[in-house]
Amino acid sequence: MSLKDVAARSGVSFQTASKVLNGNSGVVSPSTRERILRAAADLGYVPNAMARGLVRQASVTIGVLADDFSDLAVSQFVLAAQRAAASRGHGALISSVHADVDADLAVRKLLEYRVDGILVAAPSLEDDPRLGAALRGPLPVVSINRIHGRRVPVVGSDHAVTGTLAAEHLLGLGHRRIGTVTGPRRRQVVQRRMHGFREALRAAGEPLPEQRVVEADWSFESGRAAAHQLLDTDPTVTAVFAHNDVIAVGALKALHERGLRLPDNCSVVGCDDLSFAEYLVPPLTTVRIPFQETGERAATLLLDRIGGRQIRARDLLPVELVVRASTSSP
Amino acid sequence: MSLKDVAARSGVSFQTASKVLNGNSGVVSPSTRERILRAAADLGYVPNAMARGLVRQASVTIGVLADDFSDLAVSQFVLAAQRAAASRGHGALISSVHADVDADLAVRKLLEYRVDGILVAAPSLEDDPRLGAALRGPLPVVSINRIHGRRVPVVGSDHAVTGTLAAEHLLGLGHRRIGTVTGPRRRQVVQRRMHGFREALRAAGEPLPEQRVVEADWSFESGRAAAHQLLDTDPTVTAVFAHNDVIAVGALKALHERGLRLPDNCSVVGCDDLSFAEYLVPPLTTVRIPFQETGERAATLLLDRIGGRQIRARDLLPVELVVRASTSSP
């Protein structure tokens, strides 16, 4: 089913059919227009985006390069981005990067399809020079993490504030010996969160000793192990800030295994506010990261850039402390 | 950067460059071949998939039509499908269907891009005749749910077995008064699971009374409310089968709110085995649904169909009971 078919059926040239079907009304008599529209409908004509993209030099498609979008945080981001793109008429071609496939290849595939821009959600690759190299060139890019060697607009949340909110909440409840289970230390997000967290503790006259900082890798199991390690090292700790909700769940489990009751014996603050946080026992106090809004914003900014508009280099969405029952006075 | 550029740089016609770059070796002298390859590398030539797709009449792309892939189950499926497609050289164009955008439009977009086939993961639309209508035509489709009015190959798991496994596990532990919190009743998956569940109870001489069946909508909150309702109606129930892990978490919460301890006062079996199931307190006994394998299989079958092979109409992957600490003898 091509333009030629609907043109033949309505007795005009295919160029005229093209104009009418593209809403170029007024360029044709009402009756001709009517005939063409009806023919297209009768035939079930669906324009060919590849042909259109070829001549227009725009695929009306964005590429999404994501770490591992079976992760609840990433998938929220990706879904919101996809919807925002769709609502502005753009398709979303998704490419995941992981151990088996390097970033070069994933980006190259996106370039072959001539996506109009790329959205990056790949914090695990923030230090990977190959990703930076693959992303060189004039193609618009918006990212939620920094990209090695490139200056691309970043949208996300203020990680330092996240750390500050967690610390101030616990300090406000009266905690003094506060520990933290972080994500991988080399990650920007972890460093920024630690910065805010540390500063708040220092400002309150309770500087954070190194032994109250234990590293995990975002997983349940690492959170559990790290929480055990933290409490083995310093059993006097009365509160823990976990760098994400998954780690927090692991910590909850560790605490339970040690016979500690929450929040009486130990408070836990998570980070993310994933869907299950509210339904844990006890419900998890956490800093809400607006993944959905971030995805929507990122897609919108990318589309703006594709449309030729100037966008700011950094766009931070507000985070918010959600107080539930996993924290209380010590 | 087009073929003409690399042809110009290596002193051949662009058609010859095309052949060499497509691995049509032997068709050209080694030295020419070498020159062309080097020119392409120097120029950073990336073939244009739209142009290629137009002439080959294949976009080398599949469409994925999903309900709401921020759901952990769906996102696992989609990710695995995307990876399987990528490993066979196919891009994945993702389209989500939800309240705001009807299925017609989402499918139409996919058709515009001339995807070579469509993967459907939209159980909430299994009764929607518009989706069925939109999917008519010769385009290969593989789905994890049935599609109204169409006979498309389905890949998934055996839902009746899932219900049977849950029932037999609880019966084996000695439970007799067993209740269940189901997903939406009109869904096939719910009906099949109920069938297996009911039959196993009946076979054990413990037919399921209607008041021990309460409907939820897959959400945490609905699971919580439904569990309360179940225990209000029949406080003698000693075990609950939840139709997914999210409902199970809600039920855990309800049980906790009623002062019941797990598994001593009540056992709970979930379904799915989402990542957090193992880390709940207590760890959740659940029937594992192989979402990842399903996604991989679905994509593989779709690609096979696209490749012209015949595939079976129904492909069920095995489910598996994972026993943890949320169940015990009554």
Next chain:
DNA sequence: CTGAAAGCGCTTACAG
């Protein structure tokens, strides 16, 4: 108001 030409970047027979 409508049509014919040119061209987007490729691949694929077909010549030479």
Next chain:
DNA sequence: CTGAAAGCGCTTACAG
């Protein structure tokens, strides 16, 4: 071993 032609399905100036 290499090139020229035709064509995939469109859009966009440009004529008439």
